[in-house]
Amino acid sequence: MTSIYSYSLEDLTSKMISMGQSSYRSKQIFSWLYKKRVHSFEEMSDISKAFREELKENFSFDLPEMALKQESADGTIKCLFRLSDGEMVEGVLMHYEYGFSVCVSSQVGCNMACKFCASGLLKKKRGLTSAEMLGQVLFFDEMLRKRNPEEHVTHCVVMGTGEPFDNYDNVLSFIRILNSPFGLEIGARHITVSTCGVIPGILRFGKEGLQINLAISLHAPNNTLRDMLMPINHAYPLEKLIPAIIQYGKDSGGRRVTFEYILIKGVNDTMDCSRELARLIAPTFGYVNLIPYNPVIENGFERSDDSQVELFHNFLLQKHIKSTIRKEFGSDIDAACGQLRAKHEKNG
Numbered sequence: 001m002t003s004i005y006s007y008s009l010e011d012l013t014s015k016m017i018s019m020g021q022s023s024y025r026s027k028q029i030f031s032w033l034y035k036k037r038v039h040s041f042e043e044m045s046d047i048s049k050a051f052r053e054e055l056k057e058n059f060s061f062d063l064p065e066m067a068l069k070q071e072s073a074d075g076t077i078k079c080l081f082r083l084s085d086g087e088m089v090e091g092v093l094m095h096y097e098y099g100f101s102v103c104v105s106s107q108v109g110c111n112m113a114c115k116f117c118a119s120g121l122l123k124k125k126r127g128l129t130s131a132e133m134l135g136q137v138l139f140f141d142e143m144l145r146k147r148n149p150e151e152h153v154t155h156c157v158v159m160g161t162g163e164p165f166d167n168y169d170n171v172l173s174f175i176r177i178l179n180s181p182f183g184l185e186i187g188a189r190h191i192t193v194s195t196c197g198v199i200p201g202i203l204r205f206g207k208e209g210l211q212i213n214l215a216i217s218l219h220a221p222n223n224t225l226r227d228m229l230m231p232i233n234h235a236y237p238l239e240k241l242i243p244a245i246i247q248y249g250k251d252s253g254g255r256r257v258t259f260e261y262i263l264i265k266g267v268n269d270t271m272d273c274s275r276e277l278a279r280l281i282a283p284t285f286g287y288v289n290l291i292p293y294n295p296v297i298e299n300g301f302e303r304s305d306d307s308q309v310e311l312f313h314n315f316l317l318q319k320h321i322k323s324t325i326r327k328e329f330g331s332d333i334d335a336a337c338g339q340l341r342a343k344h345e346k347n348g
């Protein structure tokens with residue numbers, strides 16, 4: 001039985017019409033789920049008993065269960081969630097000056113095998129349903145509201161385990177629920193989807209008419225280095241990726257992308273790399289988010305020296321490339337993507 005939380009408002013409206021109801025019914029149900037936060041059909045008191053019974057026969061209330069929680073001294077909270085088939089995924093809550101952001105996983109494991117990523121060690125088993133992604137946000141949102149009624153999740157990044165465009169339809173429905181005024185009402189500009197560079201997904205996403213932010217995990221300024229760090233580059237090399245990003249900008253009404261760039265000592269943090277990077281992305285008008293590497297797995301990679309991070313950053317700024325160095329969260333817990341789940345699997 002499908003979880004009611006898997007339905008975007010548009011999909012639920014079609015479903016209600018197919019069940020002989022008026023289109024208004026879906027808004028009524030959304031209001032119970034996301035405004036009044038009820039957890040059963042019985043509580044939906046303005047719906048007739050007979051139709052509540054019908055709803056019970058057609059939908060479940062399944063959401064992931066929180067199985068393990070780690071809290072960092074800086075307030076970052078990382079949870080392992082158990083899905084209905086026993087699989088585990090991670091979600092992370094981070095506290096910024098501007099609000100609370102949840103980093104959501106979109107798949108169980110990941111097939112992209114990026115060399116610097118703990119998630120890539122665990123092969124993809126399946127994509128998450130939109131309810132399984134939404135459950136990660138709802139858990140943190142309800143936790144915050146209980147702590148302080150003024151607090152709630154304000155931002156969401158689909159940047160945890162998984163390649164979102166390898167699970168496109170479910171990710172899109174999840175985003176629609178987050179963004180809907182009848183759903184969680186998180187503004188489109190507060191939602192970011194991060195891809196390792198799956199070109200068909202980028203092109204499709206540009207035509208959705210959404211104002212969602214797109215981030216590209218780039219991590220290398222040339223094919224030789226990117227082939228080595230990110231095997232996806234063999235399928236979608238830079239000479240195809242960059243034009244696809246430019247096309248995305250045109251289709252999406254001028255949305256700019258953010259390039260994620262993990263700095264690994266002596267690998268991709270040299271001044272030559274900085275020069276190549278500036279040249280490569282200049283035509284996209286994108287921003288660069290520099291991320292000093294957090295060594296989590298035994299792959300021989302080390303974190304760049306702070307002085308090198310500064311030099312790399314300053315060079316980009318000199319070349320008029322907007323760039324920031326990402327603030328670190330949860331360095332005292334297993335906060336890197338895939339780390340907590342990898343450890344859990346290892347320990348059984």
Ligand code: SF4
Pocket residue numbers: 110111112113114117118119120160161162163196217337
């Ligand atoms: S960085 Fe993202 S796309 Fe690459 S292996 Fe990790 S989860 Fe997958």
